[in-house]
Amino acid sequence: MHTMSDESQGHEHENPTADAAPEIDQAADPASAPDPDPVEVLLAELAEMKDQRLRLAAEMENLRRRTAREIKDAKSFAVSGFARDMLQVSDNLQRALAAVPEQAEAAADNGLKSLVEGVELTERAMLSTLERHGVRKLDPMGQKFDPNFHQAMYEVPDPAVVNNTVVEVVQSGYVIGDRVLRPAMVGVAKGGPKEAAPQSDGPNPAAGYDT
Structure with missing residues (x-):
C-alpha cells in the first residue's frame, strides 16, 4: 500500500523541469560578445591623436x-622714459627757434642763419x-x-568751425606704438555746428601723425 509521501516523491521525480539545466543568457555573457573590429579601433585612435595634435598646434600658435x-x-615701451626726456629737449629746441625773430633769420648774418639751420x-x-x-x-x-x-587747454569761440574741433596746437603730442606718450595740448572750437569733424587720430594710430 502506497503512502501519500511515497506518491508525492514519485511526482517530484516525474517533474521534467526540476532537473533541467538553467539556460545561459548569451547576450549577458561577456565572453560571448563579438571582438571589436581592429580597423575601427585604429581609426578611432587615429582620430583622437589627430584631434590632440590640432589642439596642441593651436595652443602653440597662440x-x-x-x-x-x-x-x-x-621693446616699444622700454624706451618710454627716455623718449619723454628727449621730448623735453625737442621742446627746448622749438622754443629756441621760435625766439629767433623772423627779421633776424632773414638777415644776411650767415652765423645766425647757420645756427638756426643747425638747431632745425x-x-x-x-x-x-x-x-x-x-x-x-x-x-x-x-x-x-x-x-x-x-588735452584741451582752452576754448576758441568760432561759429564757423564745427564744435570741438582742434583749431590750435599749443604743444605737440606723441604716441609710442598705440599708446599715448604725451597728449597734445590744444585749443578747441566752441559755438559752431555739431556735425562730425574729421576722424580723430585716436581710433586710428596711423592717422594724425606728423610725418
Missing part, C-alpha cells in the same frame, strides 16, 4: 603670437631717431577733439 606681442611691447637739423634728427623706435608725433589740427589723445 603662445607664439602672445610671446611675439609681449616682446614687441617690451638737430630737432629733425632727434624726431627721426625717436620715430625709428616707435615714437610718433601727433598732428591733431583740424580734427575732432579726442580726450584719449588730446
